[in-house]
Amino acid sequence: MPITSAQKAAIEEVITRITSMHSSGRSKYQLAGMFLELVDRKDWSEYYEIIPEPRCLNHIRSSVEKNRYKDALDVYTDLSLVFWNALFYNEPDSIIANDAATLKATLESEWKKRPILPLPRSFSPPPSSAQKVHKMAVDSPPPNSAPPAPTRAGTTRKGVASQTPKSPPAPPTLAAIEGLDSSEMEVDVEGMQDDMDVQGGDSEAGPDTGRNPGDDEIIRQLEKGLPKWPGASDKGWMQEVSPDRYSEIVHAIKTYKDVVGNRLALALESIPDDAAVANLSYTAPLSLKLIESRARHKNYASSKEFDMDMAKLFEKARRWHEPTSEPYGRTLLLQRLYHALTSAKPPPGPPYSSTSNFAFMAAGPSSSKSGGEGANFSSLRMLAKAKTAVDELHYKGWSIKLGDWVHVSNPDDPARPIPGQVFKCWASTDPARLGEPGVTVAWYFRPEQTFHPASRTFFENEVFKSSHFGDHPLEDIIERIAVQFTARHIRGRPRSPHWYPGWPLYVCDSRYHDQERTFVRIKNWNSCIPEILRKNADYMPIYEFERVVYPPRISSPFVVKSGKIAVKGPGGIIDGNNTVEADVSSLGRKRTRRGGQEIGTPTQRASPALPVYDPSATGPSLTVVPGFEYQTSQLSHQLIPVVKRPDRTITSVIGSIAGHQVQSEELPPETARYFDRDPETNEVLWFAAPPLDIAIPPAPRHSMEYLHFLAKRKKALADESSATPSEAKRTKTVPPTVTETMREVYMDVMRS
Structure with missing residues (x-):
């Protein structure tokens, strides 16, 4: 959770208490003096080979003052690392080690004295400390065993030249860090069956989706110990x-x-x-x-x-x-x-x-626009036409191959890149794009790109497997990411090189059929990955948690709560049956359930509170639906409906919208640019009626002749009151009047 102002003040008090401590005895010195700045890299280069995460007090204090920390426990971890690093690097009986032990104890006691600060789960060395990293390299613990007590494996004494350096410990190997046999971490995704296979069924992950107080700490501790x-x-x-x-x-x-x-x-x-x-x-x-x-x-x-x-x-x-x-x-x-x-x-x-925010595709998820000039967009898997398959591609330092997860550019909303899995790497054989490399990506939809009931909840960072595949050039790739099936996401994190801490990570539990607007639980994850990888029993192994950890659940992004702004499309809220068709292009067309039962036309079943979105227009579009207001997206610059606004149209006075036809018209870009926008929200100022064509009379003002008369009179009065008899005979120089000044300016302009 973000650091509050009260927590920030408490942390600054702790740091001040640590830095103000002095030694006892005759020669008093500041105990924290050796820990204020980082060790000189030129003089002590081996220090940075042994200590994986160097820290110093001044940098931590500066980061706290500049609000760079997102969690108070991260501040505590960095402060404790300052002293754990010193204890590891220096001899146990050295002055620096003794000072570090004193300050570490002070940190723990001062932190506990302030109830506003969250207590760490333990006061042992953090996973990123040298004690934990080098200990694992020497003696890896067996699977599911408790971590050993921290031991010192230091070599040299910081700042004391009389000590003889020993050879630094070997860096931890990948096998030592992983610790577990990959075969023991395989999850039987075939066995995770679920009887929920109904339209619009909400998805639950396991018998208990409640969050335990220590879940976040388990995730944080595991990720801190993973290779970078x-x-x-x-x-x-x-x-x-x-x-x-x-x-x-x-x-x-x-x-x-x-x-x-x-x-x-x-x-x-x-x-x-x-x-x-x-x-x-x-x-x-x-x-x-x-x-x-x-x-x-x-x-x-x-x-x-x-x-x-x-x-x-x-x-x-x-x-x-x-x-x-x-x-x-x-x-x-x-x-x-x-x-x-x-x-x-x-x-x-x-x-x-660019009309597509420089993305190759013309439209993103849940948009009825498909393809575009040269684009290849389909609900079927891409064929090998005009492409030659390759094993691996390299772009901007990324290595892309079959099965990798990537973010690709979203032409409709750059802030929500499209998560997807690479199903094919290829080089184009089309004469117009001969030799250009690209990837075929299976798209995953976000919750705000789906239509769902308002009561539906989602996992944090949840995405949904779709039936859409897109051919993207390498320029569309933003970064590498990872997507985990729920069975593995609740048990651990992907191993490298599939995922590293800091990379975006999503969880997937269901398929989403955008034509039917339904969700179906994925029973067999193998059916969602490329066929070649299905035979690989070691596909995306994981680092295991101490226990099962379920991700938190969040409400629909379209549901407005206190302090939260509702997301604007391209999805929307539908009724609980998940069968309402709100697309303008489907008006008048009957829909049926899987059993063939007719459910009526969308016009008959549509709710007055159902937002309608028309993404088929090439420019900024306006869908005119009685009872709704519209605003423009700050990134896609399209007019979209604003949900849950009061109905101020004439139809609300009538009392019903029955019999009124929904109309959709394109607003051309050359027209849309003339609309005024709110300077703060960037919303289009849209009014229900044109402005009144009434001439506003100008405010009354004096003529130039009258102003000239006032100036002359004021000048005469001033001369009479201030002039002496002797001065009255002299010729006085006075500033020109307004009329004279304007006349001079006019003559200067004419002469030039």
């Missing part, structure tokens, strides 16, 4: 271009504006150079301003170096901003623009513009 992502590889970077091109690309990113005029690069510029972002592949300061300076001064030796810096910047921005937020969406849109600018066929410009 080593970073991008050396393959897949942009072709060599002129150094002047680097500045052009950065300038295009910095100056790009949406159709409303918002400059999207503010989402990148708001991130500090030294922002503390967890689970990044690098630690050096980096910002758009720094990259721009390096490009301007031609400090990049190759295009690959420039491309890698930009990829790291987008990685940092994706972790900094909250997923699905507006800054997050702007970051992903700029990343997709950057991919287009560094491709073999960059878009025409500047200025750069």
Whole structure:
């Protein structure tokens, strides 16, 4: 949970108490003096080889002041690491080790004294400490056994030259970190049967979906001990271009504006150079301003170096901003623009513009628009036409192969990239796109992209398997992710290289049929993955939890709660039977259940509170439905219905909408741009009636002649009251009147 102001004040008190402690005796010194700054990397390079997570008090204090921590327990972990690292690295009887033990005890006691601060589950070394990491490398615990007591395996004494360094311990091996045999962690997905196979049935995971108080801590402790992502590889970077091109690309990113005029690069510029972002592949300061300076001064030796810096910047921005937020969406849109600018066929410009937010597909999940120029979108699996299969592709340091999970660009809403699984890697044999690589991705829908009853609940980060497959060029790939079936998600986290801490992680429990608007529990996960991988018994093994941990459940994104803003489509709320068809294109068409029972036309069954969305238009569209207001999405700039607004139309006065036909008309882009928008919410100001055509008379004002008369009279009165007899005879210089000044200006203009 986010750190409150009261917790922040309490943490600052704890840090102040630690840094203010002094030793006893004659030579008093500050106990925390050796722990204020990080160890000098040049003088003590072996320290960074032995200590996996170096920490210092000044950096932690600065991060707390700048609100960079998301959880108070993370602050405690970092503070304790300062002293655990010192205890590990230095000899037990050294002065530094004794000071570290004293300060660690002070930290524990001061933390306990403040009830506002959450207590850690234990005061043992964190999983990322050297005690835990190197201990596992020496003696891995057996499966499901309790962790051993922390032991010291230090080598040298920090800051004491008289100590003889020993050889540093060997880095932990992958087998030592994993600990368990992969065969023991296989989950019988075939055996997880469920009788729930009805239309619209809500999904439950197991007999007990309640959350225990320690569930989050179990997840946090496991993920902290997992291996970190080593970073991008050396393959897949942009072709060599002129150094002047680097500045052009950065300038295009910095100056790009949406159709409303918002400059999207503010989402990148708001991130500090030294922002503390967890689970990044690098630690050096980096910002758009720094990259721009390096490009301007031609400090990049190759295009690959420039491309890698930009990829790291987008990685940092994706972790900094909250997923699905507006800054997050702007970051992903700029990343997709950057991919287009560094491709073999960059878009025409500047200025750069795109009706699909630079994505290759013309429409995203739950949109009736399909395909587009050159696009390949289908509800069937892609055929091998005009494609040659390849084993692996490399793009921006990512390695993409069959079965990998990725985020691909969403043309309708960049803030919600499409989760999907790669079903094929290929190179195009089409003469128009000869040799261009791409991937065929099975799409997964988010809850806000589905139609469901208002009472339905979802797992946190839940997605749904769909029947849609899309052919995407490599430029559409945002990043690698992971999706787990519920049977494994509740038991652990995917092993590397399938997933690393910091990567987006989703859980899938059901299929979603967007035509039927129904959910069906997945009984056989093997049917959802590529056929070649079904025979692999070790597909996506996991690191196991101590016990089963169910993800929390959340309400429908369309249900408004206190302090929460309802999500706007493209899905919506339907009745409990999950059979109402609200699509405009299906009006008048009868629908039947699986047994052949007729359920009537959508017009007969539609509820007055049902929002109608028409995504078939090519530009910003307006679906006119009595009783609803409309606003424009800040990212897709389409008019969409606002649910649960009061009905202020003439039909509400009549008392019924029966007999009124629903009409849908396209609002052309050249017309939509003339609509006024709210400066704060960016919503289109839409009114039910045109403005009154009444001339507003101007306010009365004085004529120039009268103003000239007033000026002359004021001047005369001033002269009479202040002039002496001797001064009255002199010629006085007075400022010109308004009329004289205007006449002089007019003459100057005419002369020029």
